[in-house]
Amino acid sequence: xxxxIRFAALVFCVALLLTAGSALAGQRDAGVPHRYNPNSxxxxxxxxxxxxxVWSAWAYRNGAEYDIAVSYRGAxxxxxxxxxxxxxxxxxxxxPALTVDPxxxxxxxxxxxxxxxxxxxxxxxxxxxx
Numbered sequence: 001x002x003x004x005i006r007f008a009a010l011v012f013c014v015a016l017l018l019t020a021g022s023a024l025a026g027q028r029d030a031g032v033p034h035r036y037n038p039n040s041x042x043x044x045x046x047x048x049x050x051x052x053x054v055w056s057a058w059a060y061r062n063g064a065e066y067d068i069a070v071s072y073r074g075a076x077x078x079x080x081x082x083x084x085x086x087x088x089x090x091x092x093x094x095x096p097a098l099t100v101d102p103x104x105x106x107x108x109x110x111x112x113x114x115x116x117x118x119x120x121x122x123x124x125x126x127x128x129x130x
Contacts, residue, residue, distance in 0.1 A: 042058055042059060042060055053075075060082070
C-alpha cells in the first residue's frame with residue numbers, strides 16, 4: 001500500500017511539472033519575440049497581425065547605435081529570429097511603424113535619427129524585403 005501511495009504521488013508530481021513547463025513555454029513565446037528586451041535600452045515594440053501571423057518591430061540597441069529589428073510569429077506559435085535593418089551602419093534607426101498594404105504586403109517605416117529622414121521597406125509576397 002505504501003508503494004502505491006508513493007507511486008501515485010510521483011505520477012502526480014511529474015504531471016504537475018509537465019503541465020507547468022508547457023504553460024510557461026507558451027507564455028514565453030506568446031507575447032513578444034525572445035530577442036526583444038524591454039529591460040534593456042531597446043525601444044518600444046509595435047505589432048500587427050495579418051493572416052494569422054503577428055509581426056513585431058522595435059529599435060534594437062546594438063552597442064552605440066540602434067537598428068530596427070523585425071520578427072514574426074506564425075501559426076506554430078514560435079517567434080522567428082529577427083531580421084535587422086541598418087545593422088552596424090553607424091546610424092540610429094528608431095521609431096518603427098508597421099502596416100499592411102492593399103496587396104497584403106507588410107510595410108515597415110522607421111526614422112533615421114542621424115539625418116532626420118524617414119525610410120521604408122516592403123516585404124513582398126515571396127518573402128523578400130525590398
